[in-house]
């Protein structure tokens with residue numbers, strides 16, 4: 001029986017932002033039977049993305065960084081489905097079931113949009129075709145298989161120029177994803193070659209990270225970024241700052257500086273884009289992200305909260321949009337949960 005006092009909270013996205021909101025709301029509304037919470041996510045597991053590069057290097061197993069979403073849901077309903085459209089005016093969300101494509105429409109009193117982001121190739125089809133990315137478990141496994149394959153071929157290749165191309169790994173993007181990926185690959189390849197691939201000349205191993213920004217890890221304090229830069233360079237990784245990758249083929253990546261690097265492995269982590277289900281909503285956007293007010297709500301729709309990678313939240317000190325990081329998503333989740341409590345109970349703590 002549904003009471004007229006009942007409030008339905010619908011959380012879209014079971015990543016860092018969505019799960020953190022869910023867990024806080026569980027505590028806040030533990031004894032409140034009038035609050036019903038539902039979660040929608042296309043995968044049925046939470047993915048700890050910062051450790052994807054360790055899957056690519058084989059240090060850990062996919063199950064180490066994926067937690068079934070149902071284990072977070074105590075009394076909450078979970079739908080494994082793709083969010084196919086959001087109707088803010090009528091407070092409706094259409095979801096498409098992953099296993100049979102059937103569409104279901106959910107209503108809500110309060111909506112939490114935490115649908116994250118996907119890889120942005122900036123429309124460059126040749127780069128998209130000739131590169132790997134690092135966003136899902138499948139991406140990480142594909143990179144691992146490919147890297148092992150490259151070492152197998154290189155070990156049987158006596159032409160040093162070809163061997164060097166096979167052993168050149170270029171990561172484009174100097175953010176967390178790119179830096180963590182090149183760091184893991186560097187250790188993985190160098191250790192593997194040292195112990196198992198004795199026909200590969202260690203000097204032929206080249207690790208490169210290309211960053212469009214002045215350096216790497218712009219998300220971090222400059223002192224920490226400097227330490228990371230020193231550490232990568234000390235371990236033999238070449239960092240190319242202030243440079244964009246503009247084109248790629250099977251055998252080369254071409255940089256905006258005019259340099260072309262022969263390589264058999266290109267990994268693209270240079271930007272994020274927001275899915276059209278979010279970027280197409282009738283509200284203000286910044287690069288597809290939803291612009292929210294100080295309470296992390298959409299100004300025209302005060303019952304709708306947005307956080308994580310798909311939210312455009314301005315840092316009042318710098319005027320910039322906060323970068324897409326798990327750390328920010330977790331902090332934002334506290335604000336959203338607190339504001340939902342206030343909106344539903346009317347109590348300000």
Ligand SMILES: Cc1cc2nc3c(=O)[nH]c(=O)nc-3n(C[C@H](O)[C@H](O)[C@H](O)COP(=O)(O)OP(=O)(O)OC[C@H]3O[C@@H](n4cnc5c(N)ncnc54)[C@H](O)[C@@H]3O)c2cc1C
Nearest residue numbers: 013015016017042049082083116176308309324325326327
């Ligand atoms: C390799 C890598 C390393 C990283 N390292 C760090 C790090 O060290 N530190 C850090 O702070 N950040 C790091 N990040 C960034 C961090 O992962 C993101 O900023 C964070 O995941 C954002 O949280 P979110 O909840 O907004 O999005 P996500 O965690 O991506 O969650 C979004 C969820 O929504 C689901 N979804 C998307 N679209 C739909 C749809 N239409 N229907 C249903 N479900 C959908 C997705 O499946 C996903 O589960 C890293 C990212 C990567 C890729």
